[in-house]
Structure formats: C-alpha cells, structure tokens
Amino acid sequence: MQLVLEKRAERSGTIALVSPLIAVGLTIVTMVILFAILGKNPLLALHAYFIAPLTDGYSLQEIAVKATPLVMIAIGLSLCYLANAWNIGAEGQFLIGAVAGSWIAVRTQGTDAGAWVLPAMLVLAAAAGALYALIPAICKVKFGASEILTSLMLVYVADLFLDYLVRGPWRDPHGFNFPTTAEFDPVATVPLLIEGGRLHLGSIIVLLVVAAAAILLGRTIKGFEIRVVGAAPRAARFGGFKADRLIILTFAISGALAGLAGIIEVAGPIGHLQPGISPGYGFTAIIVAFLGRLNPLGILVAGLFLALTFIGGEQAQIAMKIPLDVTKVFQGILLFYVLACDSLILYRFKLVFPNRQVARGAG
C-alpha cells in the first residue's frame, strides 16, 4: 500500500478555501502537543490564545490595531508574490518608512506647523519605502541579483540606521538618554477613531488598501499582468507583458505600503520613533499573505487572525508564563502547514495497492 499525490485536472475551488482552515487546525493540534510538553494545560493555553482576547472590547480594538500593519504590508507582498517577485524585506521598508516620516515630525517638533504635517509624513514614508524596495528590484532586473537575499539584507541596514538616528542625532534631549525621539506633536500623530480608545485612522486606510487591491487584481489589466507573469512567465511574454517592469512595479507598491504601515505605527500607537517599533511585522506579513491565499479579502481575515496570536501570546505570557517566543513558533508552524496544505489544491492523496491480486482475466 502506498500513498501517492495525484494531480487534479482542475484546481479545486473548495480546497482553495478549506486549505488554510486545515492548516490552522493542524497548527492548533501541534501547539496542543507543544503546550503539553512545556507542562502547561493545553486547554487553558488555547483559551488564553484564542478566546480570551475576543472577550473584551479593549483586546478587540488591540487586535485591529495589530492587524493594521500586518494587512497593509501583506497586501503589498501578495502583489510581489503573485508576480513571482520575492520581496522578503518588508520589515526594512517598514522601518525606512517610519524613519522618513518621522523626519518631518522631528523637524517640525514644537514649530506649531499646520495640518499638512501628517499627510506629508504619510506621503514621504510611502515614497521612502518604495525607493528602498526598488534597490533589490533594480539589482534583480539589471544584474540578476537574487531579490530574496538583497531585500532581506537591507532589513538589517534599515534596522541599524534607525538605531543610529535615535541614539544619535534624533535623540530626545529630555529623554533621560533613552534611545528615542521626543513624543510627536498632535499634528504629527495619527488621529484616534474613538476618543480614549485604541482604533486609529490607519485601520480605515488599510480597508481602502484592501479594496483597491481587490479591484486591481480582479478588474484591471495591470492586475491580470501581475497574475500571468507569476503563473506562466512565457505565456506572459507572449501576451506582451514585461516581467522586469512588473518586478519594479510590485516591489515599489509593496515598499510603499510597508513604509506607510511603518509611519502609521510610529505616528499612531507608539507616538515616537524608537528601536524595536516592529515585533517582526514585515516577516509575519509573509505568513499573512500566504495564509490569505494572496487574495486581498483573505489577507484581511488572515491578518486579524495573526493579530489575535500576538495579543493572545501576550495574554498567555501574563496568565500562564508561556514565553512570548511561543507566538513566533506558532506563526512558523502555521506557515509550514499553509504551504503544505496548498499542494492539496492541485493534487489529491490516493492510496495505491501495487501488489493487489489481479482478477483472473476473462481472455
């Protein structure tokens, strides 16, 4: 008896929807085993992770706040991945966007500048993220350098650059030597949606981004180009679509969205620039993109789910002393299962019995 993968004639639509759910299920089973090994009560741990955060309004808002950068970045990444351009450096583009936008906030600090400050910060952050993403894209197109490596390495460059700024030129003189800028002025801060709550304007912007991406991919010729270039490069060339141009375009969009997410995070929930502004949003967004099937609406759902694991991880740490790193383990296992389950869309399992008794022939 043998288990074989058999190719399906047509992509299975049902499995395409069910596969992420199977992956989530398998991840939870694995986590239960992991919790048991750690000596924690798996049921209580699961409750802390997945149920407790959904039971109070503050946590619900916090989930939306965490999901905002994840979804924003993942939407951009999904365009890259659909076009077969592997941007792994969204974390770096996120940081550079945060730095560029903060530059305006730092320069206008205490100058009583007008309402133009925040829009200018958003625009500059998006532009900086896009330019930063263009470095690996252009290296790829002009010199054939692997965009996976170059985009990843630029993450560390951005990280150290931010570190230098907040420890050096941009450090708050009244900040007791902590590596941070001063709190941004109100005009340089993303407004809250509910007074005294956590939800901010970024959550509205991200919904607009999701809608725009859905229209781009589903309705426009540009979105079609992106999908064909990734799915069948030679057919795309035959269709007259230039893969190189799309690598540049998708990297630029994805960098811009990551940069935008960066400044919204800094000028929103955090309120100032400091090291460690991202708990790995740029990397977690890769999981969000795949868990969401590279589909804008799927990414929205996946982003909320992964945000839940961040909040749940904090709760589990407080309530049960489960290390916060378990959240990262969880996310890694989830990505593994998502990619594994995806093979079920094009293939199906089949049991084969090579040595079965053949019926005596009628000939």
Place this chain on the structure above:
Amino acid sequence: MQAHLRMLDSTPDGLNSGETPLLRTIGLTKRYGDFLANDSIDIDIWPGEIHAVLGENGAGKSTLVKAIYGLVQPSAGEIHWQGRPVVLSGPADARKRGIGMVFQHFSLFDNLTVAENVALGLDGNESFKDMSARLALVSKAYGLPLDPRREVWQLSVGERQRIEIVRALMQDPKFLILDEPTAVLTPQEADQLFIVLERLKAEGRAILYISHKLEEVKRLCDTATILRGGRKVETCNPRRETAASLARMMVGGEIREVKAASGRTTTAPRLVVNDLSLAPGEAHGVRLDHISFELRGGEILGIAGVAGNGQDELFAALSGERLSKQPATVVIEGTPAGHLSITQRRRLGAAFVPEERLGHATAPRMKLSENALLTGHAASGMVHRGFINTAAALKTVDIATETFDVRKAKRDPEAASLSGGNLQKFIVGREILRNPAVLVVSQPTWGVDAGAAAVIRQALLDLAAAGAAVLVTSQDLDELAEIADRIAVMFHGRLSAPLATSEATREKIGLLMGGSSLEPQEAAYAAGA
C-alpha cells in the same frame, strides 16, 4: 561485452516458444479518476513482429505502453511476459526482463557526451571504459554510427534519437517499444531507421511501434492494433488495409476533407522579412542567418524542417518576443516592425500561434476567458481604460467554442483541463476571431487528433481565402502539402527559397531538410541559359 556478443550471435530466448506470445495483455485497464485511459485492452505481441499501435491523440496509446514498460500500474487486468503473469514494479524491472523503450521526447543531457548519456541510462555496474567499448560495438553492428565522445548539443535530432535507440539496444531487449520515432526525422532519416528496425525484427525481437502515420505503418508493420477512446477497435494486418480504412477505424467515421477555396487571389505583400539575422538568445540556440521571404495576402507559406533548425527562433523574431535592432527586417502590413513589441505587432494586424499550447500560448491554470484576454488585450474591446471587460472576454470564448467546435466540461474552464485538440482549436480560434492580416502559426496540429486537425487546417485555408497572409511552420510534410501554396525549408538557421507546393516532392524537401541544396550548378546553368 560477453552478454552483447551472445546477443549478436544467437537469437534471443523465447523465440522457439511459438505457441505463446512474447507479451500479452488481458483486459488491461487504467483508470485516472473517472477517466478510463485504457479500457480492458487485449493485445498479443509475438517475437519477430513489428506491431503498430495506431490511434489518435488521447486514444490511450501512451498509457498502454507506459503500463507495458512499468511506468504506470494498471488498475485492472494482467500483463503476461513469455507466458507468465507479471507485475512490473517499474521501468528498471521491465528492462531487466528484456523490455526496452525509446521515448518520443529524448531524455538526454545536452552538455554531456554520448557515452556519458548512455552510461546514465544503464542499470548495472559496468565500468565506463567497458561500456564505451560496447557502445561503439553496438552502434557499429546496427549501422547507427555515433561518436561516443561528442557532446549531445552538437548532434542533430536524428543522431540524438540514435543515442536513445543504442541505449535501449545495449540492454539486449527482446522487446523494444518506439513512441512516434519518425516525428522528428527527415524522410531519409526515417528510411534509415526502418532498415534498423527490419534488422531487429529479423533477429527475432519484437517491436511495438506507436504512430499515427498510416503510410509508415502500412509499409513497416506486420500487425496493427487500433485504439480509439481507450478501447481496442481492431487488430489487423495493415498491409491489407488502405490508409482510408485505417483512418476510419482510428477516428470512428470519415474525416472531414479539407478543401481549399478555388480561385484564391493573392494581394499585396502583408508580411515581408528582409535579410533577418539574429544571434541565438540562449546557449545551444540557433543563429538566424540572412532570412528573407515575402508573403502576400491570400497565400499560405509553409516552412518545413527538422525541429531545432531555427524555427523557434524565427517565430520569436516574427512575433516580437525577440526584437531586432533593424526595424526593416520584419515588415508587417507595410510598417517596419522589427523593433516593435509583440503587442504593437498585434495592433498592426498580426496574430501568432506558438507551438507549445500550455505555458506559451496559454497560461495553463487560468481560465479560457483570461487566456482570451492574454492576446486579446492588445487590440479589441476587452480592455477599457485599464479595466477588463469580462463579458467581452467570455464572449470571445463562446464564439470560439461555437465556431471551432471546442469541447469542454463547462463554460469557462482552466486551459489545462482541455484536451490537446480542443485547446488548440480554442487558441487558433482566439487568433482568427481577431481577423488578423497576418497569421504566423507554428506546428498547428502537433499532437492533435485527426478531427481537430481537419478543423484547424480548414480554418487556416479559410483565413487565407479571406485575404490574410498565413505562415505555417510544421514538421508534418503531408500537412504542408495539403494547405500550403509554397514550401520553404529551414536548415541551420537558413531558409531555402520557397518551392511551389506542386513542385515540392518529398525527395526535394527531404534533401533540403538534410542540408543539401538543390543542384546549385544546374540552377545556375538554367538561370544563365
């Protein structure tokens, strides 16, 4: 070495058992999901016979030979080898028992030598030196000359096939399967192959010969088993049948005759190629060498030639997938277009059908409507201000389905789910529906069933009759003879002067395909006199 000498001196075992066939299948069935690729097939193959398996594409020929070669496990039924039921665990098992196979698509490494390639395909632990010596011996003994030290990329297609045959013969097979061996050969090369096959037959070996070329089967084979839709239709003596009766059995009815409209008139040149030379885009590619021709409206020009002589490169240069620095090398509808992209060329009225259906002409995992958009976005109402008009794309699918009899399970399936013939009808239909002034098509009926091939050829003739210029590249000389007005031959990146189809005998075309020119002195005298 010794094993081989035995092979040359004596006939293989199992010959004297005249009562049992060498190989027999009883009720052989292979099921893929709901699809029956082979439906209880009984076939007997005797030593010393050349047995043809005839059938259209999708009739189940490949599945049958894969089962016999151990590549797929039958779902039901038995295979008897020398009178005993066997279960073949894989190709290595089949080879060990004395079953060899030469595939249609070669599995050779371009950058390795002949001997290295053969060594990679052999089971057992013979030293490389002994193996090379045996290789030279076998290739000489069978009149299949090969230099073991040449690298494969330097060899012609015919020579590459020789490697595959010699590799199979080195296993001393009692039974050899050949899958469409002449598809890639010039007529002269095919003749040489037939001599080798006759020789193997005289040695008492059995040969299973997969083909859909009826004349060839009538000439070479002792027995023919005809498959249709996964079932065996008949086993007969092909020499007693006519090509028409064999075709009827294959298709299960009369094939629609392709008819050219009478009194086709040619108009002004619509596609002109002026002294086109282009360095190869990739390693081992072919350099296009001063190619010139002129194609008028209402005319079909056929380009013959053994695969790999620059046809792919010419297609890329004409379509704009590769650009030329000189605009005047390719002129479409009077506009120099050598530097223009494929989209701009489409806007000038050109349409293209590449050889590869899946992955080149279509994105396999995308819907037909999206594949209609793939080439239709350039010049039709499918795109408005950057937005896709899905209804227009679907309408193209519907019209193509209707006009060209595309059979599919639902209205808008993925391209990969269609059979080869139906997908090709869709692709050709998609381009013809755009009313092109110039159509460049490569291997229009490659691997397509006879019914679909007739529909496609008729569509090309009708398009020319309506005034378009049509360029057809094909390795099927019968096809070119049927539809082309003139035939030119590609060899090593050069294109011969076109011959009127009436003057283009198989011998002349065959010589050109092999690289000889047609008595240049004689032509010069004629011109001078």
